[in-house]
Amino acid sequence: MMEQLLCRGPETLGLPTDGVPALERYAALLDETNKVMNLTAITDPEEVATLHFLDSAALLTLADFRNKTVADVGTGAGFPGLPVRILEPSIRLTLLDALQKRITFLQGVCDDLGLDDVACVHGRAEEFAQAHRESFDLVTSRAVADLQLLSELCLPLVKPGGAFLAMKSVECGPELERASHAIELLGGRVERTADYQIPGTEVTHRLVIIKKVAQTPKKYPRAFAKIKKNPL
Numbered sequence: 001m002m003e004q005l006l007c008r009g010p011e012t013l014g015l016p017t018d019g020v021p022a023l024e025r026y027a028a029l030l031d032e033t034n035k036v037m038n039l040t041a042i043t044d045p046e047e048v049a050t051l052h053f054l055d056s057a058a059l060l061t062l063a064d065f066r067n068k069t070v071a072d073v074g075t076g077a078g079f080p081g082l083p084v085r086i087l088e089p090s091i092r093l094t095l096l097d098a099l100q101k102r103i104t105f106l107q108g109v110c111d112d113l114g115l116d117d118v119a120c121v122h123g124r125a126e127e128f129a130q131a132h133r134e135s136f137d138l139v140t141s142r143a144v145a146d147l148q149l150l151s152e153l154c155l156p157l158v159k160p161g162g163a164f165l166a167m168k169s170v171e172c173g174p175e176l177e178r179a180s181h182a183i184e185l186l187g188g189r190v191e192r193t194a195d196y197q198i199p200g201t202e203v204t205h206r207l208v209i210i211k212k213v214a215q216t217p218k219k220y221p222r223a224f225a226k227i228k229k230n231p232l
């Protein structure tokens, strides 16, 4: 089914199919592991294929990932970062999550699939930024936090000239409005938003593309307690 949705017919994503066996194996490992540890609330195979894998894969139709360094912040069970890496092998991917068990799962998937160049890192984005600030061409994030807070977690990691790709719902207008001050302060500028329909579903999501136009002032990111208590 994944192959059908990725490459056949006008309503599909039109992506190359070389990665399909790896995606199927990843889906099988996710299903198996999810029975013993909480990785995702979505368990129906068709929904896993569409709402996790194809939603992630859709990013490749909305931004140029070729040869980019990419960090996926709050990746959870690997979304969107890992399907993107499987379908676009030229990227250098870092998967970052604050929960050790999710990173252990992801390391196991990468070992199984022979993805030696994917870094699976246990840590909080705001702490990871101390040693890795402004070192990624692209930072992705889905379903992690409100954009006002999320911008302080993600934008410090993006190189000037790079971009932060925030996966949001089509109702994110007010959220984007609330985040606009933080985005500007952190050196970002909303370049565009792009709505896309996930193939095989009626679901439409919105990608917010935030370009890094200036360096992030050194005082950001702050500790998470401060980010939450006193959002920019």
Ligand code: SAH
Pocket (backbone or CB within 6 Å): 073, 074, 075, 076, 077, 078, 079, 080, 096, 097, 098, 099, 102, 123, 124, 125, 126, 141, 142, 143, 144, 153, 224
């Ligand atoms: N991106 C995935 C997971 C979303 S759940 C998906 O869309 O399916 C949110 C994840 O973000 C959780 O796994 C949580 O551990 C992680 N997270 C929350 N705050 C974080 C932070 N400050 N740094 C790193 N990871 C964080």
